[in-house]
Amino acid sequence: MVSRRAPPIARGVTPLLLFAAFSAALDIYAGNRLQALSPILVAAISFTLVAALFLGGLIARRGAAAACLPLRTRRRDVAAINLSTAVSWLSMLVALKHLEPAVVNVVSLAIGPALTVLLGALLRRRGSVLVTEMVASLGICAFIALLVWGTFTGRSGVGHVGAGNAAIGVLLTLTCGLASTASVIYSKRLSDAGQSPESVLAIRFFLTIAVSWTMAGTSAMASLAEALLPATVITVIGVALPLYLIQLGIEHTEPITASLITSLSPLVAFLLQLLDRRLQPSVLTLAGVVGITSLVAAAAMARGRHGRRSQRENRCASRRRIEGGLFELSTDER
Numbered sequence: 081m082v083s084r085r086a087p088p089i090a091r092g093v094t095p096l097l098l099f100a101a102f103s104a105a106l107d108i109y110a111g112n113r114l115q116a117l118s119p120i121l122v123a124a125i126s127f128t129l130v131a132a133l134f135l136g137g138l139i140a141r142r143g144a145a146a147a148c149l150p151l152r153t154r155r156r157d158v159a160a161i162n163l164s165t166a167v168s169w170l171s172m173l174v175a176l177k178h179l180e181p182a183v184v185n186v187v188s189l190a191i192g193p194a195l196t197v198l199l200g201a202l203l204r205r206r207g208s209v210l211v212t213e214m215v216a217s218l219g220i221c222a223f224i225a226l227l228v229w230g231t232f233t234g235r236s237g238v239g240h241v242g243a244g245n246a247a248i249g250v251l252l253t254l255t256c257g258l259a260s261t262a263s264v265i266y267s268k269r270l271s272d273a274g275q276s277p278e279s280v281l282a283i284r285f286f287l288t289i290a291v292s293w294t295m296a297g298t299s300a301m302a303s304l305a306e307a308l309l310p311a312t313v314i315t316v317i318g319v320a321l322p323l324y325l326i327q328l329g330i331e332h333t334e335p336i337t338a339s340l341i342t343s344l345s346p347l348v349a350f351l352l353q354l355l356d357r358r359l360q361p362s363v364l365t366l367a368g369v370v371g372i373t374s375l376v377a378a379a380a381m382a383r384g385r386h387g388r389r390s391q392r393e394n395r396c397a398s399r400r401r402i403e404g405g406l407f408e409l410s411t412d413e414r
Contacts, residue, residue, distance in 0.1 A: 110122075119170075165284050
């Protein structure tokens with residue numbers, strides 16, 4: 081009996097869905113623990129552990145020269161993914177100190193597909209952006225505006241946080257979303273260049289580690305022991321495993337597909353944050369999460385139908401070319 085491997089899109093969707101779940105768990109856990117800890121110190125510890133795990137493991141298996149090969153052959157892509165990784169993660173961890181986790185989650189993740197579609201339609205005139213994806217992206221932007229308004233008016237799960245804290249949190253969350261979009265694109269570029277998920281994760285955290293330890297400074301060393309356990313938990317459930325999953329998903333999907341599927345994690349985040357006594361259920365947040373999740377589902381289904389239709393059309397075109405060639409051959413023989 082011949083076993084059938086799952087198509088590339090299926091091999092990419094499952095890791096991306098798991099990433100969405102772990103991403104939600106990270107936001108809830110980090111949002112709770114970072115109220116009493118320095119987000120920058122936690123980031124410094126977490127990403128040092130992650131880099132040691134992936135880079136050390138890759139060096140042990142393939143040697144230092146092979147592990148560091150992208151630094152020589154794909155310098156610009158490596159520099160870009162280091163920059164986008166540092167900006168996205170550091171801004172997200174600080175934003176969680178000020179805003180409701182579900183809001184940080186939904187805005188930082190949902191802004192990605194919206195920008196990917198809207199900018200793709202403008203910059204790539206011959207791209208394959210669907211009308212449904214365009215409408216969904218515009219709807220996502222509208223729901224994000226609603227959630228931002230709720231944050232400033234005290235209608236989110238954390239209540240009134242002050243205009244200053246709300247502005248800082250929203251700005252950092254939007255920055256995180258922009259940088260995350262860039263990370264998806266450059267991760268895809270490295271995957272297309274033949275880099276495995278492990279090799280990409282081994283070389284993407286150098287700048288994050290340097291910046292976070294520099295920002296933490298000597299004053300944060302007094303809290304090092306206290307931050308070690310939360311940072312280790314974040315390393316496993318929030319950094320190492322999710323990043324491996326998303327890199328694996330990106331390897332088998334297009335950037336827009338990856339961005340859309342990962343936008344499902346706010347629904348999980350909203351449900352998980354009900355366990356946090358610091359937060360109150362917010363009808364406005366729930367409306368935003370459900371609205372964005374529905375738009376994501378509609379866009380993903382449209383992309384799936386488009387992919388299946390394109391495959392059928394390609395098969396029909398190939399069959400017609402073959403039949404045409406056979407007809408010409410038989411005509412020549414006569």
